[in-house]
Amino acid sequence: MTFIDESAGSPGNCPGWALVTGGSGRGGAAIVRALHARGLSVVIHHTPLSLDRASALQRELEAVRPGTVDLWSADFAAGDFSIPAWLASKGVTVMVCNASAYRGSRVGDIERAQIDIAIHVGAHAGLLDALRPRPGQSPPLQSVVAITDIAVDRAPRGHVSYTTAKGALQSMILALANDWAPHVRFNVVQPGTLPYPEDWTDTARENKIKETIPLGRIGTFEELAGAVAYLAIDATYVTGQVLAVDGGRSRQLY
Template identity: 30%
Template structure:
């Protein structure tokens, strides 16, 4: 996509990052902004954090970032997000499906509401966002990147619904790569131990150490590792589609 970059803000390529207000999503947004993209930053509840990221990017380059609120559980809001974004920017070149719910759902206690939450954020929203932007991405010869998880292939105990949703996300990536070819490339990134879950979904110190001991590189990764993988797939991988790049320090090699 290097041929899309220019010095004119009106003709710069645009990247949408869902869940872009915090954590990995915010770092992806900053990295692509540094690469010359205008940024559409989606958020659901994190309005203050989203605006802080947008303000930071606009200080670096004026009129280069906007925040868009949407609840991706609802198809109508997904479609409204797509319509509003295209009205504002007049283009979309890259869709990063990063927004994701994550929490344990032991079989004995899991509810339908939890099923819907995890499936909607990890599977439904990426599909319908791809649908909503398909024509625009095909016109721009753009790309889609889905943030998957190593646990799509290696289930995490007490997280059966999340793992099933991410497994669906992986197959969605491969299916969309066939459906939208040759104009649109679709790939995924499967992070390993990058950031520990927050608050009530967190892991105790003993569990964290147990995970780290299974990583050949003997350390956790950083959000920048994911952002660099995203940038590679966006800018430097014109002949890669339908693939899942694992960024886990080698953890998936071990039992």
């Protein structure tokens, strides 16, 4: 694939639509902004509880380029989850599997495990099947980036089903890099520590984490989004790879 940035005269602008799951806030919103800035129109997936944030982001981006943002509300863990026909026929060229839920769990918590698998793996697998390239479809899906976690390789205590589900998502993406080649590229971004939630109060834990990061600081959502945009658009000869965006923390034992 070759992408031409008509505004700069250099590779960079990918036409078509991107789908970003969990795209209404935090890292997802940063990814939406980054892809939109590169010329893509964007479908922002959000949960019903995040409609206000998603609508505000839509207004922000459509003030720049009208008609380039659609919203899709869906609870990936709901029993009646389904993929609308309009989305399957949208002509999505880039998909970012970002929707996530970070909750504590232990091995016997079957209900939590089912929710985590549904959100991180099941819904994304269903979307990929709906969007997979088919004869006569134009433009076809070309690039998929999944957001997992450095915890996939060094699991924290007390988050068994989250870590398991993220690991399953990563394995699925790497398997599809073979199965769907050469038509679709599949890559993974593993974030490390990014800005804490607004209700975060554990400064002692925060300082301890910072000590384990070789670059001496936590990352930004914009840095995460930059890595996603690189793999989704620019890295046309890269597939089946895992990129840690963690300031070097995954090189430390913790």
